[in-house]
Amino acid sequence: MRPILSAGLVNGVFGDPSLYLDFRYARRAILFDIGDVGVLAPRKLLRLSDVFVTHAHMDHFAGFDRLLRVCLGRGSQLRLYGPAGFIERVGHKLHAYTWNLVGRYPGDFAVVVHEAGTDGAMRVARFGSRNGFAPEPLPALAAPEGVLLDEPAFRVRAAVLDHGIPCLGYAFEEKAHVNVWKNRLVEMGLAIGPWLQELKRAVADGLPDDTPIRAWWRNRDGDHERTVRLGEVKARALQVVPGQKLAYVTDIVYHGENEARVARLAAGADILFIESVFLSSEADHAARKNHLTAGQAGRIARAAGAKAVVPFHFSPRYLGRESELREELERARGAIE
Ligand SMILES: [Zn+2]
Ligand SMILES: [Zn+2]
Numbered sequence: 185m186r187p188i189l190s191a192g193l194v195n196g197v198f199g200d201p202s203l204y205l206d207f208r209y210a211r212r213a214i215l216f217d218i219g220d221v222g223v224l225a226p227r228k229l230l231r232l233s234d235v236f237v238t239h240a241h242m243d244h245f246a247g248f249d250r251l252l253r254v255c256l257g258r259g260s261q262l263r264l265y266g267p268a269g270f271i272e273r274v275g276h277k278l279h280a281y282t283w284n285l286v287g288r289y290p291g292d293f294a295v296v297v298h299e300a301g302t303d304g305a306m307r308v309a310r311f312g313s314r315n316g317f318a319p320e321p322l323p324a325l326a327a328p329e330g331v332l333l334d335e336p337a338f339r340v341r342a343a344v345l346d347h348g349i350p351c352l353g354y355a356f357e358e359k360a361h362v363n364v365w366k367n368r369l370v371e372m373g374l375a376i377g378p379w380l381q382e383l384k385r386a387v388a389d390g391l392p393d394d395t396p397i398r399a400w401w402r403n404r405d406g407d408h409e410r411t412v413r414l415g416e417v418k419a420r421a422l423q424v425v426p427g428q429k430l431a432y433v434t435d436i437v438y439h440g441e442n443e444a445r446v447a448r449l450a451a452g453a454d455i456l457f458i459e460s461v462f463l464s465s466e467a468d469h470a471a472r473k474n475h476l477t478a479g480q481a482g483r484i485a486r487a488a489g490a491k492a493v494v495p496f497h498f499s500p501r502y503l504g505r506e507s508e509l510r511e512e513l514e515r516a517r518g519a520i521e
Contacts, residue, residue: 188337188338190205191204191430194215194220197498200219201217201238201243201435201497202221204224204228206228206231213233214235214340216238216432216457217244217434218244218246218247218251219243219244219246221247221250221251226254230254232251234262234333235251235263237265237266237267237352238267238352238353239266241435244434252278252295256289258293259292259293260293261295263298263333264296264297265298265300265352266300267300268299268301268350270299271299271319274297274311275311283316284316286314286316289313292312293313294310294311296309300327300330304328305325306325306327307324308323310322330342330343338356338357338358338427339356339357340356341354341357342354342355342449343446345442353432353436353446353449353450354431355432355453357427358427358428359388360425361424361425362383362422363425365421365422372416372417372420374421375403375408379398382397383414393415393418394414395413395414396412396414397414398410399412399417428454429452430455430457431449431458432457433450433456434458434459435459435475436459437475438470443487444487446484446487446488450488452490452491453488453491454492455490456492457494458485459475459481459495460476460512461476462475463512464479464512477512478495479515483517485513493517495510
């Protein structure tokens, strides 16, 4: 696998949950949950384009103020995503401050907040610094099959989970990456040109092999055009590298419906980051707090068919006993006997 990003828990396994995904080949990062982000340098916060929040408990959302402060002078916008009621909560955070001077700052920094419900649509509102972060409702956006963000290289999908309150689980899905063998194209009587972008998109979208692709290019002899079958170019001149899938699931109670939803969201994930707050010996306590035990997390990971699992959000009562949580999880997912 060719990793396009590095993923790391900002505060380790005991601190506030936050997962930072850094794109290796672009000055860009995205974040899942924004608890305490004091350890992230301003340049790392400034790289964030999108922040996906599971729910608004403090340990998952309290770092928003620091991010806001660092981003204020920048001209661009920051996209935030969260569960039902999130637009209002971000509004409350923004309006806890006085903004009489912000109109003089360079640029118009804006927070664009997306609220994902269960109806396949997102409510959207923009809070811009130029007008003191007054909310401006924007047209709702579709979120087909929970897809909140869909870009040429990746998509981010959410599932609404149960934590006593609605809580979003997320999956980051890199799309298949397509390499083109130029010499083999030439052997086929084709040449490189802007049509390769369409070709790559057709492959990424999983179009059938008999899809006609219009190949066109310009050289000294003028304009050229040919139509080829997708399957033929794919077989002879393309190398398709499957994308990486990461899932981030935290703060859920254990029951069949949650397990089924996470299994769908995280199906086949290369890495599943999943909370493992308590040991099974404290399952009653976990259920009262709407959290998972390590054993339950392991069972869910197994149902999802996750290739690797990173447990986190450990209760501080297990300081020095992390290995017990990890072992319980690995045993429950069948990775050790
Ligand atoms: Zn939490
Ligand atoms: Zn919580």
